[in-house]
Amino acid sequence: MQPKGYTGRILFIDLTKQKYVVKPLEVSIAKQFIGGSGLAAYLLWNMLNENVHPLSPDNVLVVATGPATGALAPSAGRFMVASKSPITGIWGESHAGGFFGPEIKYAGYDAIVITGRSSEPVSLIINDDEVTFYRSQHLWGLDTRTATNIILDSLGRDLHVMVIGPAGENMVKFASIMVDYYRALGRTGMGAVMGSKNLKAIAVRGSRGVEVHNPDEFTKVVEEFLYINTRGPWALPAQLSLGKYGTPNLVSLMNAIGRLPTKNHWTGYWEHADKISGEALLKYRISRGSCFSCMIMCKHITMVGGGKYAGTVTGGPEYESLVSLGSNLLIDNAEAVIYMNQLCNLYGLDTISTGKVISFLFECYERGLVSEEELRGLKPTWGNEETAIELIKMITYRQGIGNVLAEGVARAARIIGRGSEYYALHVKGLEVSAQDPRAHKSVGVTWATSVRGADHLRSLTTVDELGYRDIAIERFGAEMANEVCNRLSEGYKGVVVKDQEDLFALVDSVIMCKYGTMWPPMYYFDFIARLLYPLTGIEEFSNVKHLREAAERIVNLKRCFNLREGIGKEYETIPKRFTSEPMPTGPAKGHVCNLEPMLKEYYLYRRWDYNTGLPYGETLEELGLNFVLVELEKRYSLPRRGNGGSS
Template sequence: MGCYGYAGKILFVDLSTKKAVAQDLPLDLAKTFIGARGFGAKLLWDLLPKGVDPLSPDNVLVLTVGPLAGTAAQSTSRWFVMFKSPLTGTYFRSVSGGFFGAMLKFAGYDAIVVRGRAEKPVYLWIHEDHIEFRDASHIWGLTVDGSREFLLEETNRNARFAAIGPAGERLVKFAAIVSDDYRTAGRGGGGAVMGSKNLKAIVAYGERRPKIYNGELFRKAVEEQVESYKKNPTFEGFHELGTNNGVYLLYVLGHFPTYNFKQIELENVDRFKPEVLENYIAKHYSCYGCTIRCGKKFKLTKGPYAGLFWDFPEYETHWSFGGNLGITNIEAITYANQLADRYGLDTISAGAAIAFAIELYEKGIISKREIDGLELRWGDPDVLVELVRKIALREGIGNILAEGVKRAAEIVGRGAEKYAMHIKGLELPAYDPRAAKAHGLSLATSNIGASHMIGWNKFEITGIPRKVDPFSTEGKGELAKYVQDETAMFEAAGFCLFPVNSGMITADLLSKLLYAATGIEEFKDTKYLWLVGERVYNLEKAINVREGVGTREHDKIPERILKEPVPRPPAKRQIFELNKLLDDYYKVRGWDTKTGLPTRGKLEELGLRDVASTLEKLGMLPV
């Protein structure tokens, strides 16, 4: 493709035959889906066989970046991984930051499509036009940090990579893909998909900088972007403390669940206050091309983990390894976070699985004998550390928990399902649906399961762009659709969602950046960009419908959320009114209210006529 902004190539890799073919990026694909998440959804729709086993060679793994990756635009070099999830059985998109996304662009590619399975462990070495399938037997079994020296020494010290650790090799259903700078595409089990393909890592290096359509226009748009960032009231908080800035605040607002969503008051919660957490920070850093620099390194100087220097636990990890387990020991949370990064584990699902196990033991559903003689107690940091290790290595009870809470509950039986906090098989994140109804509705209807970042509801949580009552059910369908489509729009462009959700970046500014970089006329129209966001979301829904997991009956929420009122303020006595909220949402979406399926009219309106025809032939459109 002769467009600006894009690298202009898609790399198709077959691990079974060890063949790699680069094809030109179609201009129509760029116009219709922009990039990144949009490309992933379209490529999966076209290439993923219906009903494929997620851990079979036939599953398709797609890595993508957006048209602004590797440019001076801020916060736009995220890399996206799309696949059929072994955890949920749904379409999945997982996202990460750092420098790998920009380097993939510099190597000359907007997307990599991986199929097949290598006979023995390999890693993919991409050096612009030179593609090699290299033996990874010597690093198979190593942690991500253990693999790092080998990968960079054997390729290029300035290369960047995305790799799996022992958890991915052992097919832990929520294994993560981890970059060389320990940023993770964590959710949904992308690491297990790589492991099933005997693919240890993808290493990339290149020096091909993207060409800009209008340099002066682009420079002005970037200047406007930086100015917008710095004048935003949330900028300093993100800059100084990252997502840790919101841990205590979100607990106070009721969005920080405790004790497997029992929502009991958390003892010693003051340990999560910003003035405490900032004492652990030893270094600030950023992903490629981002002035926010929200990345932090924590240094531990006391206790059994003294001497540790590692990436700080994000808000979600302070919850999953902390409040959700009744733990406020920052040192243990940080150490467990390091273990998860090194082994390649999603911290959200891992912490949720541990909370599930603790509650089962508390309720007498599982015995000490079944959990390897461990004493599972709320608030015990030793339990956290040991179970993270057991899950990653599939040892003992860890082998069951490694399946995710939905499957683990089915294995255990005895009423364990009641305590498995998931949606579509994906463990709930650090937000209680009862405390913010539109946000909860987005979790329930998310195409990938319980992901807070598919539609983070800034209306309810931060009052941006306007404050709404989080406990009301009125108008929440419209708000959920708005943030889901907005998220898809910005992620099609490859954006990080922190500046999006805090109001640092607008659709108008996105339009300026995209047009100046690519010269594509359609991108000058913000209405068109919103249409792309809705198109991407509906296409992802269509993939699930084709897989048989995209109806109203799949938009469920845990029984505890539906029936047990929150016991602590400010959401005290709140439950989640699922059916009423779903009716509202489907109407706003233009989907069939009874089935939750998209209609032919809606799909055609979004330019997805062929998708509608395929679903109709399969008998998967509402009558």
């Protein structure tokens, strides 16, 4: 029986031949890998190998939805893209909300798989079963807003569009893809992959809908969704903090716990944080918006009405962007930060990586590691908003030192040399996100083990962030609860991060939002089971054990993807700044992150061998990943639990 929820169809597009074909989504694959991130991992494992260069025509870009996408379920507007990342060379994925994902489902596809390279700029226009290779020379070079508007005006306002800007076209290694104007597929350079394929945009319109296996049972899920968001224990704070102020609300709170990255992550406390806080930004807000099917509604549109940056209209800025372009650069002018956020959105740059390559340059300059000759008159001093704005343009168009920074902080440091590597804050080549492992210890193991590099969205835990005892007891038991809740202790953080990584793997495959799962912690495995079975009719999905196993399967597959690329345990570490430089100021003063014990515990619970950094053969067998085992054994001798190794 064909499950519901899914469309059961995957669209394969070859840009080189300008041909497309629809193939079925096999039910057994849906059962094992759910959809979204899991489905993309399965497809990319099979379609790629270690010899494929990320910016070559052989790389594959997967645009995937999950079974919940397009339904009335918590934040079910989300979708994801995955590919081999040009910035890290390993697993790359990025998720966005907005309204594009549901439209893919309504057009009749669970996923779109794009291969090859067009000989000239092209966009894909998808109207249900009809796929048009739309010549796009006239869109090439345009910013994301203009390109979006031209597509909508010429082809229909009811289309939804994802598009790259000049940064993607110029293959800046951390170029983003913008969706419905302001939703960003930000991280891991997915925009550069589109640029390398000469693919400017994808626009979709669908006339169908998402069908449900058991409408009566699903009605109960929908009612529970409404209840949780209006009368549940987290409903009020979700509305009054996250909803009302959006993610900028976090700035003051993170500063109060000493976790606000400041001055290229030199410290975690900034005395001017209130200038870029949620409250400070409220006065620039012109609209409170939301993504598709979301009751939290944290997406806001901001406008600067007067002064130097008058006329700026942009989505956000979100917490990550405020930190990256604000406190991280010591820029305390909120209007400048909003403007920089707009520039990044228009050019199609990831705000996180952009801010971190700029702060890297600022610190190199302060320490005399870059020469005036390399800078050609630029003054990269802390708090210098003009220079930061200039650098965003130089990165986008690969001019001067911008061409070096456009390679990402890891490569830039290798080019600059002179010990600058120490100040290049990345894991596996991806710039660090807006946390600090010295002030929130679990972040260390989150960053170190994240499959896409230093990143909060694969496994950032919030149970310890402010210490939610009830949740800790529920998930880990009363004995562990105190230690789990202490963000300044390394205790049990390996297991907590492993649990969160599994939850997020599932959330990223269903697909739901991190808001509602990461914070507030409203939905856990049990809710997802109650959601997926009446939606799809796949009986296994009603079983939390099956879902946890599927989540582990997905995490393992993505980690093995990186192993195939030669990226193993020696890369699962964090920058020395966080392990050996005690936090200099603020509430977490004196702390460093002691990574190893957490990492060891993580490996233990992941059922991977800590010594070799490889999965036990049995782990892959138990998860039904024999096809992965066979391929990995061509290059590694996988340890067996029976014959030694730590267990």
